[in-house]
Amino acid sequence: MKPRTGIWLTGARGSVATTAVTGAAALTAGLHPPTGMITETPPFADVPLPPLDTLVFGGHDTTSCPLPKRAEALAEGGVLPHGLPAALHAELAAADAAIRPGGPAPHDPRTEDELIAAFAADLTAFTREHGLARTVVVNVASTEPAPSSPDDPLPPSSLYAAAALRAGCPYVNFTPSTGLHHPRLADAARTAGVPYAGRDGKTGQTLLRSVLAPMFAQRALAVRAWSGTNLLGGGDGAALADPGAAAAKNAGKERVLADTLGALPAGDVHIDDVPALGDWKTAWDHIAFDGFLGSRMVLQTIWQGCDSALAAPLVLDLARLMARAHETGVTGPVDGLGFYFKDPDTGPSGLPDQWRALLALADRL
Structure with missing residues (x-):
């Protein structure tokens, strides 16, 4: 049996996450070609990335609308092909069953550490229950304002990022939100021993x-x-x-x-x-x-x-690349992923230079 890889989406019932889950299932079933997925192009043919049919989805979200119904709404809006959510209902329902309540809710009595511990426990349980080799956390939740001071409470994106570190999971911030960039997480990011990348996916x-x-x-x-x-x-x-x-x-x-x-x-x-x-x-x-x-x-x-159709293939690319980076022992900010981000952790800003850096990463992986 092939090893399986988890993709844990923060904002798992949003448009980008729903499109990514639906897209992965559609590609696995051979219903659509992998348009927009760079990891499915010839330069990556020899990179041992996790196959699409080995990906298992879960996540955190504060909303309760189930993924099958969210996918139906996207089909009505022209984002997904008509009929696709019905054809993939079982796959969407399976991913929805693995989504856990996010937070913090208004007036949540838990401390920051208690919230981080609860989110990390969700990640650990997901990885264990599904027998996964590893789980990659990808933040695709709505953009939040930046904290006005380092002394302010950690924003939700940083709580989720800290939970990923605590659970030993590679982390991707596909949004402009603070995530791992909060100064109070600098030491944890440096010592966690996992790869991470961000931030803000570059789609348009x-x-x-x-x-x-x-x-x-x-x-x-x-x-x-x-x-x-x-x-x-x-x-x-x-x-x-x-x-x-x-x-x-x-x-x-x-x-x-x-x-x-x-x-x-x-x-x-x-x-x-x-x-x-x-x-x-x-x-x-x-x-x-x-x-x-x-x-x-x-x-x-x-x-x-x-935006969802532009972002979803990049989310799948990044999750697969980060899983492979983790497998090979890469830690810290991953060089070569600036091609995907507006505000990358490392590397040049021009797309041609970023493309060359991405191909160099493919060679290393």
């Missing part, structure tokens, strides 16, 4: 920025201003209506430009909640730049896509 506007910014830099074209607008609905739109959450999101978008261009150009990124868009989003960029002899020019881009 910032993916395009990481391609275009190196072009301007390499062609010696002076960028005077780079402004952007995001229109999105669903859970992300509602979460990012909070100014603190939007600021956490925009920090990664700005880092790509500042690192690549040497300084952050003038201009802001606005995020607007448009509930009618559901799980779809539109991102618009306006780039003002100077050419030879000061000639002033403009490049505008429009990106329209479904």
Whole structure:
């Protein structure tokens, strides 16, 4: 019997998690090709990653809507193919049965350490009950505001991250939330002996920025201003209506430009909640730049896509890569995964350089 690998999703009943679980089941059943999964392309053919049919899903969530019903709602919104949730009902129900209540709930009497211990116990029980070789924790929950002070209570993302460390699980932060980046977790992250990666998955506007910014830099074209607008609905739109959450999101978008261009150009990124868009989003960029002899020019881009469908294959990629990294004894921030993140722990910011670093990681694994 082939060893099995757990994927524990924080935010397990959200759109990204539901799409990832449904997608893994659909690929295993041969119902759809692995479009968007980099680990299923030729450069990774010789990397002994956990096969898709050996992945077992569970997670934490604060909502109670079961995965089969959540998948049906996504199909109605055009995110998933019609009929797919019904065809995969058994697989979705099995994953839903492994989801445990998240937290902390309002007025939860438990201390931070008690919450961390409870979440870690859920992870340990999941790994043991399913006979898993290892479990990778991936945070795909809604974006939270960054703490205003290191002395504030740990935000939920950091409680879950600390639980992953305590349970000896590799950890991926696919969101802009604090997670392992909280200063109070620095010592634990350094000594836990597990690989980790983050943060904030690069799926749309910032993916395009990481391609275009190196072009301007390499062609010696002076960028005077780079402004952007995001229109999105669903859970992300509602979460990012909070100014603190939007600021956490925009920090990664700005880092790509500042690192690549040497300084952050003038201009802001606005995020607007448009509930009618559901799980779809539109991102618009306006780039003002100077050419030879000061000639002033403009490049505008429009990106329209479904964030869950863009993110889900990356979540599966990262979980498989982190499982393999853990198997080979890698610890700490994993070099070579910046290709997937707006605000990576290590490595360059430009997508071509990040791609080369990812291929180098594949060779090491």
